[in-house]
Amino acid sequence: SNESRAEKVFRGTFVHSTQNEAVQILEDTVLGVDKEGKISFLGRADEVKQLSQTWEFQLSDIRQLKQGEFFMPGMVDTHIHAPQYSYAGTALDLPLLQWLNKYTFPVEKQYRNAKFAEDTYTKVVKRTLKNGTTTACYFATIHTDTSLLLGEIADRFGQRALVGKVCMDRNEAVIDYKESTKESVEETKRFIYELLKRKYPQVKPIITPRFAPSCSEELLHSLGQIAKSNDLHIQSHISENREEVALVKNMFPACSSYTDVYREYNLLTSKTVMAHGCHLTDKELEMFKTSGAAISHCPNSNISLCSGMLDVRRVLKHNVKLGLGTDVAGGYSPSMLDAIRRALDTSKALKIQNPGYETVSYKEFFRLSTLGGSQALSLDDTIGNFEVGKDFDAVLISPSVPDSPFDVFESDTTENILEKFLNLGDDRNIVEVYVAGNRVVPFEKSA
Numbered sequence: 001s002n003e004s005r006a007e008k009v010f011r012g013t014f015v016h017s018t019q020n021e022a023v024q025i026l027e028d029t030v031l032g033v034d035k036e037g038k039i040s041f042l043g044r045a046d047e048v049k050q051l052s053q054t055w056e057f058q059l060s061d062i063r064q065l066k067q068g069e070f071f072m073p074g075m076v077d078t079h080i081h082a083p084q085y086s087y088a089g090t091a092l093d094l095p096l097l098q099w100l101n102k103y104t105f106p107v108e109k110q111y112r113n114a115k116f117a118e119d120t121y122t123k124v125v126k127r128t129l130k131n132g133t134t135t136a137c138y139f140a141t142i143h144t145d146t147s148l149l150l151g152e153i154a155d156r157f158g159q160r161a162l163v164g165k166v167c168m169d170r171n172e173a174v175i176d177y178k179e180s181t182k183e184s185v186e187e188t189k190r191f192i193y194e195l196l197k198r199k200y201p202q203v204k205p206i207i208t209p210r211f212a213p214s215c216s217e218e219l220l221h222s223l224g225q226i227a228k229s230n231d232l233h234i235q236s237h238i239s240e241n242r243e244e245v246a247l248v249k250n251m252f253p254a255c256s257s258y259t260d261v262y263r264e265y266n267l268l269t270s271k272t273v274m275a276h277g278c279h280l281t282d283k284e285l286e287m288f289k290t291s292g293a294a295i296s297h298c299p300n301s302n303i304s305l306c307s308g309m310l311d312v313r314r315v316l317k318h319n320v321k322l323g324l325g326t327d328v329a330g331g332y333s334p335s336m337l338d339a340i341r342r343a344l345d346t347s348k349a350l351k352i353q354n355p356g357y358e359t360v361s362y363k364e365f366f367r368l369s370t371l372g373g374s375q376a377l378s379l380d381d382t383i384g385n386f387e388v389g390k391d392f393d394a395v396l397i398s399p400s401v402p403d404s405p406f407d408v409f410e411s412d413t414t415e416n417i418l419e420k421f422l423n424l425g426d427d428r429n430i431v432e433v434y435v436a437g438n439r440v441v442p443f444e445k446s447a
């Protein structure tokens with residue numbers, strides 16, 4: 001039988017981004033998904049007869065979307081702390097370094113407990129999936145076994161994920177929330193080995209030094225080596241607030257900048273994603289560009305902790321790969337729709353400060369939340385838009401659910417509906433979510 005036969009066929013409106021178009025709207029289109037979950041074809045409805053012969057499907061098996069509904073690519077959260085979800089929406093009254101010591105480290109310490117971890121990790125995976133996050137790049141905690149549990153739970157609910165066991169061998173604030181250098185290195189190796197052994201199709205490990213101030217030079221060096229010899233993804237934090245930048249300058253006097261610290265230890269690669277980057281210099285942005293490393297823009301967190309405002313226009317001008325992140329729980333919202341809105345607010349605040357500033361449009365943030373995120377995580381060969389050959393990671397948006405948070409009028413175009421959804425919509429409008437062709441929302445009744 002035909003290996004590439006279409007297993008699922010949808011007909012209706014598809015909205016996605018391409019390199020040239022931040023929002024491309026494909027009306028009355030047919031899209032086929034093969035049994036591997038990959039997009040096998042994308043064609044105009046007037047070609048449907050021909051397509052059905054080539055891809056061996058019955059016209060009666062086509063799923064016709066309703067008027068006003070559309071598919072968009074699943075959103076990519078390029079930076080989220082799964083354990084911090086337990087206190088999301090609270091504790092936002094201190095700047096970063098004090099916030100970490102007072103709230104974050106004491107909570108993360110509790111994830112030695114598998115029961116506690118199972119509860120939070122199940123909730124955060126379900127919550128983000130319901131909100132259209134088909135791919136999440138997670139920080140877990142320093143605990144290997146519950147970090148593996150996060151991978152297991154993402155796999156159980158069908159979310160695509162990069163999962164990092166956090167590494168930190170420096171922490172004066174909270175006893176028992178750090179590792180010895182040796183332990184951090186050994187446990188990272190065990191984490192990678194164990195996670196890869198489980199062969200979850202959509203869940204991969206990512207090397208995760210918390211950030212330079214919580215790592216010794218020896219640990220940074222070892223993590224760079226491990227990433228290099230196994231060709232792994234890397235994530236950390238950079239230049240989030242000014243006090244942190246000054247601290248790094250003091251702690252690493254031999255390095256010319258914060259970015260140079262990560263570069264020095266082989267942690268700035270084309271598979272690296274660094275959260276924040278609010279206070280990077282042009283020279284540092286050039287180092288990002290040269291290395292192919294990406295930035296995760298986490299606007300809710302940057303505002304909530306008063307860290308800074310990332311100038312997205314400037315990052316884009318430097319041609320640095322860029323995605324959006326929720327940074328739960330420095331950011332209080334687990335929804336990527338919120339990340340888009342806060343990113344728009346930040347861009348407009350920059351214009352209020354400087355009327356000559358060229359703001360970034362909602363269409364560009366739509367791209368950053370989907371295709372941009374996939375590029376930031378070096379997954380754009382697999383996900384990010386509806387290109388034939390990529391996995392079908394998608395969310396079905398309905399503007400006309402009974403309790404919709406916005407209204408549609410006769411004169412509204414698909415573009416208007418998209419803009420209303422991005423500004424006003426929520427998980428009520430996200431009626432179905434697909435990862436690699438599998439429908440993962442609504443959840444199975446047993447879940």
Ligand code: GUN
Nearest residue numbers: 104210211237301327330
């Ligand atoms: N820098 C180091 N650790 C963290 C964290 O958990 N959250 C944020 N926002 N910044 C960090």
Ligand code: ZN
Nearest residue numbers: 081237275327
């Ligand atoms: Zn973070």
